[in-house]
Amino acid sequence: MRKVIITAKSHEILRERLPLHGYQVDYKPDITYDELKNSLDRVEGLIVSTRIPIDQPLLEAAQDLRWIGRLGSGMELIDVEFARSRGVKVVSSPExxxxxxxxxxxxxxxxxxxxxxxxxxxxxxxxxxxxxxxxxxxxxxxxxxxxxxxxxxxxxxxxxxxxxxxxxxxxxxxxxxxxxxxxxxxxxxxxxxxxxxxxxxxxxxxxxxxxxxxxxxxxxxxxxxxxxxxxxxxxxxxxxxxxxxxxxxxxxxxxxxxxxxxxxxxxxxxxxxxxxxxxxxxTPHIAGYSHESFYKMSKVILEKLGLDK
Structure with a gap:
């Protein structure tokens, strides 16, 4: 089965909707960089925040990766250019x-x-x-x-x-x-x-x-x-x-x-x-972390990936 790893705290809507599209969801909000790098077999999707860098070595290890969903805005921790060169779709959810x-x-x-x-x-x-x-x-x-x-x-x-x-x-x-x-x-x-x-x-x-x-x-x-x-x-x-x-x-x-x-x-x-x-x-980096945005960021990612139905 195709896999998705969620590497950050996120709304349960992701865990509810992704299996409806044939994905096995591994919810691992505390996963480390090394643990993630060693867990990418058959992983087609990643949900990420600002906690773990999605750099070239990690992307090279993700042979089956098809998309990355970034909760929130800012792509500084994702090597977007390299990801897209490998045909990986990268979306964020600043809306x-x-x-x-x-x-x-x-x-x-x-x-x-x-x-x-x-x-x-x-x-x-x-x-x-x-x-x-x-x-x-x-x-x-x-x-x-x-x-x-x-x-x-x-x-x-x-x-x-x-x-x-x-x-x-x-x-x-x-x-x-x-x-x-x-x-x-x-x-x-x-x-x-x-x-x-x-x-x-x-x-x-x-x-x-x-x-x-x-x-x-x-x-x-x-x-x-x-x-x-x-x-x-x-x-x-x-x-x-x-x-x-x-x-x-x-x-x-x-x-x-x-x-x-x-x-x-x-x-x-x-x-x-x-x-x-x-x-x-x-304040401790909470401006974009309201109860409402916690839901909306996940919803926007699903919409941009065409997985919201």
């Missing part, structure tokens, strides 16, 4: 979690601007500081969006009703300006934005695109959000920008290193400093 990312980004922004988490912490400590926790309104501001794919566009949609101007930069897209959304260069976004939100995939071009030079080029003092990939922002540069008062705050759903148990003393010190700031929010 399934872009709304969740957009809502999370908006939630972080409003939380930062209104000091919600920090003032809640202070109240729990018996403090009642109204003046120190006075918030800022979003209306009338300029929101810069770097990357206008599924999640960037979803964030822009969530901002409707807030009376903001949106400056959106995307190196590989154009013609998306409408209403309050204007196309802009990265330099223009950095110069005029009161909010700077990153929604780009992780590539050689975008790795550490938000570094010290970018933060020192800012014309305003924006709130900075990252719900894309941790390596898009250099953590040390974020810390420096906060200390130099170049940004109003930071909302980070992703970090360069998302395995705290592997942190160096320097990484531990940076994280401890960041989480101790009243103008910083950090």
């Amino acid at each position: 399934g979690n872009c709304d969740a990312v957009g809502e999370h980004a908006l939630g972080m922004l409003l939380g930062l601007m209104n000091r919600i988490a920090w003032s809640h912490r202070e109240v729990g400590e018996g403090l009642w500081k109204r003046d120190a926790n006075r918030g800022w309104e979003l209306g009338g501001r300029t929101v810069g969006i770097v990357g206008f794919g599924h999640t960037g566009a979803a964030f822009a949609k969530k901002l409707q009703g807030f009376d903001v101007t949106i400056l959106a930069y995307d190196k590989y897209k154009s013609g998306f300006a409408r209403g309050n959304i204007r196309e802009a260069s990265l330099e223009q976004v950095c110069r005029y934005a009161d909010v700077l939100s990153f929604h780009v995939p992780l590539t050689g071009e975008t790795r550490h695109m938000a570094d010290t030079a970018l933060f020192r080029s800012l014309g305003q003092k924006p709130w900075v959000l990252n719900t894309s990939r941790g390596e898009v922002l250099r953590t040390t540069a974020v810390v420096q920008a906060l200390k130099e008062n170049r940004i109003a705050g930071a909302g980070l759903d992703v970090l360069e290193n998302e395995r705290p148990e592997t942190y160096t003393p320097e990484e531990k010190a940076e994280l401890q400093w960041l989480t101790g700031q009243s103008n910083v929010l950090i």
Whole structure:
């Protein structure tokens, strides 16, 4: 029987639908790279996330592989070019979690601007500081969006009703300006934005695109959000920008290193400093991981593979 290995936590719809199309499903969300590489006999499909690299050696071992379904967006851990050269279909499901990312980004922004988490912490400590926790309104501001794919566009949609101007930069897209959304260069976004939100995939071009030079080029003092990939922002540069008062705050759903148990003393010190700031929010890569998106990502993969009936 044809096999599918699911290498990540996923909605049960995959385990329900795939057998209807003749697949034996092995649900192994904790499988390691080596275990997967040694388990590819008669495997025609892989369901993956960001946990295991699907690189050339693994693909060469997968002689019977016909397709790969990526839960969510971002293909940086899949050698897509090599896979497709071997006739392997590769699909992702950014449509399934872009709304969740957009809502999370908006939630972080409003939380930062209104000091919600920090003032809640202070109240729990018996403090009642109204003046120190006075918030800022979003209306009338300029929101810069770097990357206008599924999640960037979803964030822009969530901002409707807030009376903001949106400056959106995307190196590989154009013609998306409408209403309050204007196309802009990265330099223009950095110069005029009161909010700077990153929604780009992780590539050689975008790795550490938000570094010290970018933060020192800012014309305003924006709130900075990252719900894309941790390596898009250099953590040390974020810390420096906060200390130099170049940004109003930071909302980070992703970090360069998302395995705290592997942190160096320097990484531990940076994280401890960041989480101790009243103008910083950090969440554990959950923006695109809502209960609804958990289902929708799997459903989108089945649709794109023609296995949804």
